[in-house]
Amino acid sequence: AQTVTQSQPEMSVQEAETVTLSCTYDTSESDYYLFWYKQPPSRQMILVIRQEAYKQQNATENRFSVNFQKAAKSFSLKISDSQLGDAAMYFCAYFRMNRDDKIIFGKGTRLHILP
Amino acid sequence: IAGITQAPTSQILAAGRRMTLRCTQDMRHNAMYWYRQDLGLGLRLIHYSNTAGTTGKGEVPDGYSVSRANTDDFPLTLASAVPSQTSVYFCASSDPEGGQGAFKSSYEQYFGPGTRLTVT
Numbered sequence: 001a002q003t004v005t006q007s008q009p010e011m012s013v014q015e016a017e018t019v020t021l022s023c024t025y026d027t028s029e030s031d032y033y034l035f036w037y038k039q040p041p042s043r044q045m046i047l048v049i050r051q052e053a054y055k056q057q058n059a060t061e062n063r064f065s066v067n068f069q070k071a072a073k074s075f076s077l078k079i080s081d082s083q084l085g086d087a088a089m090y091f092c093a094y095f096r097m098n099r100d101d102k103i104i105f106g107k108g109t110r111l112h113i114l115p
Numbered sequence: 116i117a118g119i120t121q122a123p124t125s126q127i128l129a130a131g132r133r134m135t136l137r138c139t140q141d142m143r144h145n146a147m148y149w150y151r152q153d154l155g156l157g158l159r160l161i162h163y164s165n166t167a168g169t170t171g172k173g174e175v176p177d178g179y180s181v182s183r184a185n186t187d188d189f190p191l192t193l194a195s196a197v198p199s200q201t202s203v204y205f206c207a208s209s210d211p212e213g214g215q216g217a218f219k220s221s222y223e224q225y226f227g228p229g230t231r232l233t234v235t
């Protein structure tokens with residue numbers, strides 16, 4: 001069964017600095033999707049970035065980028081120039097399209113931004 | 116409405132009472148999901164529906180039931196609430212091949228704002 005592991009329950013970063021959130025996953029599939037979701041104090045879940053496993057190029061969305069290492073089954077999120085509004089819980093998620101297409105979420109990493 | 120709405124926003128419920136959490140989406144997504152979020156446990160899937168008329172059990176289905184009479188609505192019912200069901204509940208939808216306009220998804224799930232339920 002697929003699993004998603006976020007080994008850092010909490011992290012802190014100084015404002016304007018760069019931080020990397022780790023995510024590893026376990027799968028025997030070769031074609032799948034990976035996501036990072038952000039949940040700010042408002043509790044709304046917001047998609048930050050997505051990565052298709054068949055694409056070698058790492059996805060980038062403004063200050064957010066990923067380091068996708070398919071062989072290592074690693075999918076880390078890098079936040080550059082951290083801002084106070086980045087403070088949130090971040091969830092890594094895995095999806096494989098099949099008859100029971102459900103997203104599998106990690107347990108989350110709470111990110112604190114220090115002013 | 117645009118996206119997913121949930122009602123109520125929050126609720127305090129006496130143990131033993133029946134409660135239905137409502138979820139409606141207007142994106143014409145085929146798949147819908149119910150999750151509960153508890154501190155330290157992340158998001159856990161309760162029930163899901165891949166298309167109208169079908170439902171399936173997730174990771175933690177006991178004590179909950181769902182129905183999917185049409186594409187838009189996916190209510191979650193607690194038949195007899197217990198304190199361990201105190202949680203924040205999220206409804207989500209997705210549709211890899213369908214959806215409308217800006218809500219045509221690429222497999223990601225769109226989430227509602229959540230319902231905070233306290234069972235006393």
